Amino acid sequence: MPKRVFSNRLVTRLSVVLTLALVPLGAIAIYSEYDGWQRQRAVLEANLISRTSDAVQGQRALLGSAMDAARVLGPNLLDLSDDPIACSDYLADFIDQTGLYAFAGFISAQGQMDCVSSGERQDFSGSDGLEQTRKDPRPNFSFQPLGSVTRQPVVLVNFPVVQEGELQGIVSISISLATFQLISTPSDPDTGLISVVLVNAKGHTLTASGRADSAEVLPDEDRIDRFLTKREGVFIAPSISESERVYTLVELAPRQLYALGSWSSDVTRASFTPNLWRLAFPVLMWIASVGALILSVHYLVVRHLRHINAQLRRFALGNRAEFQRLPEDAPAELREIDSTFSKMARLIRRDEIEREAALQEKTVLLKEVHHRVKNNLQLIASILNLQMRRLQDAQARAILKGVQTRVRALASIHRTLYEETGVSKVDATVFLESILRDNLALAATQSRNLKISTQLDPVIISPDKIIPVALLFSEALTNALKYATAVAGEDAPELSITLRTEGHGIELCLRNSCSAANSEATDSGLGRELMTAFALQIGAELDMGAVADEKGSGWQIRLRLSEGTGESDAPLSDTESKTT
Secondary structure: OOHHHHHOOHHHHHHHHHHHHHHHHHHHHHHHHHHHHHHHHHHHHHHHHHHHHHHOHHHHHHHHHHHHHHHHHHHHHHHHOOOHHHHHHHHHHHHHHHOOOOEEEEEEOOOEEOEEOOOOOEEOOOOHHHHHHHHOOOOEEEEEOOOOOOOOOEEEEEEEEEEOOEEEEEEEEEEEHHHHHHHOOOOOHHHOEEEEEEEEOOOOEEEEEEOOOHHHHOOOHHHHHHHHHHOOEEEEEEOOOOOEEEEEEEEEEOOOEEEEEEEOHHHHHHHHOOOHHHHHHHHHHHHHHHHHHHHHHHHHHHHHHHHHHHHHHHHHOOOOOOOOOOOOOOOHHHHHHHHHHHHHHHHHHHHHHHHHHHHHHHHHHHHHHHHHHHHHHHHHHHHHHHHHHHOOOHHHHHHHHHHHHHHHHHHHHHHHHHHOOOOOOEEHHHHHHHHHHHHHHHOOOOOOOOEEEEEEOOEEEOHHHHHHHHHHHHHHHHHHHHHOOOOOOOOOOEEEEEEEEEOOEEEEEEEEEOOHHHHOHHHOOHHHHHHHHHHHHOOOEEEEEEEEEOOEEEEEEEEEEOOOEEEOOOOOOOOEEEEO
């Protein structure tokens, strides 16, 4: 069914109207449900972030105190940097007094760590970390699985000492991983928090508490980097092992330290997904309303309208049987329409009977007129024939012969009109073929060796124009049969006749072969004057004259008629060639 037809149906339009009426209520319901879910999700996210932050309070305080200590130690160590022994003793006393840190050291801007709390001096002049700190001197945290001095897993707190925009050195304090494990809060599976890790600004893991299977509970490094761009929030993403989990990210130190919590997706996933059933409730209401509307409209209106439409279609196709009335349970308005259509059908049937009778009488009278005109014309032709037999003058006989030919052509036209079943539509092909047969029969001697090709498309011409067209064709055909001669290289003269539609009109063309010398003889005479008069009578364009083309030299008559024409319902005929 075409899209436009479907959109014009009553049910479709009522469904659209009902939908527009329910849209505000549905939009309010969906927005209210969605807003409530958003509020619930915001509260849940805030709760998860808070619980993640609480789970790492000890580690956060430890790393914060280490960073503060490094900040305080920086100026003092810079003053003692000229005396490595005094500087090292100072750091050793600091480590002994705090009891929380495993090691402390001061790395000069050149990469030499001569001031250490314990152990040997170290050379970091070629390390990538030092070069990066020179470019971006910011405090940072890092993890060493095997410390260069302590020989155990440690978390490093690095604080650059900068004076007048120049890096003077780096205070580095390491905290053993065992210390973090002592102060970490054990995970509680009942709360859903299964693991919490501390990560630095680069996304590298510093410490972890809870489940040790990082592939199961942590995302890959690329996803962690994307999380860090948000700085804080709740994310749903697959872990390294492709198991979906809920992650919370808390910024503990601005752009330096973050806590990443991994939650059981079975516990929290449902809370981050809207209740589709509640959101779909307005849609279900709309479907139910439209369904009820369609059923009611179909039962009360559509089925009765289809009944009326079927009766009207049957009537339009010519079935004049009595209308089948609507049942009594149909709405009164539709029964009134059905009654009106029944009355109208009876009136139309009565008028059709009267018109058919009048048309039949008119057709019979018109056919009788054509029949009598045809008989009279044949009688005139016979009288002319008798008169020609009495004449001795050849020129007079030739003149009467031409008159007789034109009278016979006119009689042939009226005979064809008499034989036609309808007089309002006339197929020009029938007239032209009839005139062609009659002329060939009269000029049997001339046309014995003539090659004739015809291409006559079925074309409808109004009765008031068909007679001038037929007479013009008869004159042109008589002229062609009279002057047709064979051209050089051919054994017989040729005659081609075409009738075709051209835009909103028709084109009739006759072309006969003749030599260039004979073409001058065809350019004068009564036939030319008659053809010109016939063309002017019907407002047509007439062109005639000698032609020379790939077929050779010849004479061509072309008539173009643009008004009062139309295409026939009959299929187009192919070119028919015959030789007489």
